[in-house]
Amino acid sequence: MANIIKIDNAVLKRRARAEKKRKVEFKSKRKFYLIVCEGEKTEPNYFGSLKTSLPKGVLELTNIDIDGTGKNTLSIIEEAKKLRNKYEEKYLRKIDKVWAVFDKDSFPARNFNNAINKGENSRPKVNCAWTNEAFELWYLLHFNYYNTGISRQQYQKLIEKEINKVTNRTDFKYEKNSKEMFSILNRYGSQENAIKNADKLENLYFDRSFSNHNPCTKVHKLINELNELSEKYAAQQQV
Numbered sequence: 001m002a003n004i005i006k007i008d009n010a011v012l013k014r015r016a017r018a019e020k021k022r023k024v025e026f027k028s029k030r031k032f033y034l035i036v037c038e039g040e041k042t043e044p045n046y047f048g049s050l051k052t053s054l055p056k057g058v059l060e061l062t063n064i065d066i067d068g069t070g071k072n073t074l075s076i077i078e079e080a081k082k083l084r085n086k087y088e089e090k091y092l093r094k095i096d097k098v099w100a101v102f103d104k105d106s107f108p109a110r111n112f113n114n115a116i117n118k119g120e121n122s123r124p125k126v127n128c129a130w131t132n133e134a135f136e137l138w139y140l141l142h143f144n145y146y147n148t149g150i151s152r153q154q155y156q157k158l159i160e161k162e163i164n165k166v167t168n169r170t171d172f173k174y175e176k177n178s179k180e181m182f183s184i185l186n187r188y189g190s191q192e193n194a195i196k197n198a199d200k201l202e203n204l205y206f207d208r209s210f211s212n213h214n215p216c217t218k219v220h221k222l223i224n225e226l227n228e229l230s231e232k233y234a235a236q237q238q239v
Contacts, residue, residue: 031096031097031229032091032094032095032096032097033095033096033097033098033099033226034067034095034097034098034099035047035067035099036067036076036080036083036098036099036100036101037066037068037069037101037102038071038073038100038101038103039101039135040068041176042176042177043101044066044068045178045179045182046135046181046182047066047101048179049179049181049182049183050182050223050226051066053182054230055233067083072107073102073103073105073107073111073112073115074107074111074114074115077100077115077118077119077122077126080098080100080119080126081098081126083098084098084124084126097127097225098125098126098127099127099222100115100119100127100129101130101135101219102128102130103131103132103134103135104131104132104134104210104211104214105133105152109209109211109212110211112130112132112210113209113210113211115128115130116128116130116210117208127221127222128218129218129219129222130210130217130218131216131217131218131219132149132210132211132213132214132215132216132217133152133214134151134152134155135217135219136152136155136156136159137155137215137217138198138217138219138220139155139159139181139185139189140155140158140162141193141194141197141198141201141217142185142190142193143162143163143166143188143189143190143193144162144197145197145200146158147201147204147215148215149214149215150215156174156176159174160174162189163184163188166188166189167188191223194220195220195223198217198218198219198220199220201215201216201217202216202217202218204216
């Protein structure tokens with residue numbers, strides 16, 4: 001018959017205090033992200049799907065709120081600042097990172113450049129995950145490296161071509177506000193390749209005339225940060 005070892009109450013209390021302290025410290029390390037999108041559906045749908053795809057435990061570490069503003073490029077930074085204040089009041093703590101997601105599209109070059117500079121010079125900083133010409137460039141980079149500036153309409157046709165090719169179909173039609181694009185890209189494309197291709201594009205340009213950086217996207221910077229949060233959580237679980 002095995003001996004039953006009784007643990008002293010003082011030891012149990014110390015362990016309980018240590019566990020409570022660990023939980024408090026873990027909670028204090030939670031990161032709060034706010035992603036503010038210029039578009040009302042395309043980008044919020046994509047990042048909303050990305051949020052739900054993160055491992056369950058990451059949501060204990062990270063709170064990500066996505067707002068689709070419908071604002072133009074010039075006003076997106078001011079909107080991000082207002083929303084930062086709104087969410088800080090909501091959570092009663094500071095937002096760790098704010099990201100503004102917007103496109104060049106047909107907006108004047110001056111407005112586009114000013115928005116990026118305004119975000120970088122804001123205190124606290126508003127990080128900019130901008131794309132020139134359109135957000136669909138990020139989708140395309142999941143399949144191939146594209147370094148020629150084209151219109152939004154051409155992006156859509158190329159997305160259809162890439163997905164039809166990899167799925168052996170001819171009937172796929174890209175829907176701009178689809179809630180399925182994140183899962184489609186993960187299933188048939190490669191986020192890893194998209195990050196590499198975006199990084200390769202970024203390294204083509206050395207000046208700060210961002211409106212001339214076409215094609216180019218900084219979306220991969222935000223994606224990398226979110227992936228790092230997932231990896232950090234996974235590492236904590238192994239300790």
